[in-house]
Amino acid sequence: MTDLFPDPHRVPDAAALAQARAILEAARDAVLSVLDPQGWPMVSRIALQADAEGRPLAMLSDLALHTAALRADRRAALLLDAPAKEPGRGMSLTHARLSLQVEACPVPPAEDEALRRAWVAHDPKAAVYARLGDFRLWRMLPRGGLLNAGFGRAYRLTAADLAFGGHDERPGD
Structure with a gap:
C-alpha cells in the first residue's frame, strides 16, 4: 500500500541545525505545554x-x-519563535520556529545559585522575580523536535541533533 501522505520533514543539514541553535540561543521566552492532573493539555x-x-x-x-x-x-x-527580522512585519506563521519535546527536571540545589546568577547577568530585568522564594530553575532536556524554517523547509530533530553545547556567556558557564 502506498503512503498517501509521505513524511514532509527533511533530515536536518548543518544549516538547519545552526538555525535551530540560533533560535534557542536568542530565546528569552517560550510557550510551554504540559498535561494537567486530569490529562488535558x-x-x-x-x-x-x-x-x-x-x-x-x-x-x-x-x-x-x-x-x-x-x-x-x-x-x-x-x-520557540525565531526573532522577527523586522518586528511587526509579516504573518507570524511565516517566521521560523522550533518545537521541542522535553523532559522537565528541577535543577539540583547545588547548581541553583550559580545558574540563577548567570541568568540574571544575561537578563538583568529577571532580578525582580529571580530573587523570589517561589521561583525555581528547571532544565528542559530535549527528546526531539521539529524546526519549521519556512515554507517547504521542515526538519525532524533528534535528541542528538539538539545537543548543541559550547555556549558563551550562558547560564551554567
Whole structure:
C-alpha cells in the first residue's frame, strides 16, 4: 500500500541545525505545554534561556499550574519563535520556529545559585522575580523536535541533533 501522505520533514543539514541553535540561543521566552492532573493539555508563556550545554532552562514559579503539572508528569513541549527580522512585519506563521519535546527536571540545589546568577547577568530585568522564594530553575532536556524554517523547509530533530553545547556567556558557564 502506498503512503498517501509521505513524511514532509527533511533530515536536518548543518544549516538547519545552526538555525535551530540560533533560535534557542536568542530565546528569552517560550510557550510551554504540559498535561494537567486530569490529562488535558494546557499552555503558558514562560521565561527561558539556554544553559551552557545548549539545553533550555526555564525559571518557573512553584505557584503556577504548569509547575504542579510538571511535578506530576515531566513530559512537556516548548515552542520557540525565531526573532522577527523586522518586528511587526509579516504573518507570524511565516517566521521560523522550533518545537521541542522535553523532559522537565528541577535543577539540583547545588547548581541553583550559580545558574540563577548567570541568568540574571544575561537578563538583568529577571532580578525582580529571580530573587523570589517561589521561583525555581528547571532544565528542559530535549527528546526531539521539529524546526519549521519556512515554507517547504521542515526538519525532524533528534535528541542528538539538539545537543548543541559550547555556549558563551550562558547560564551554567
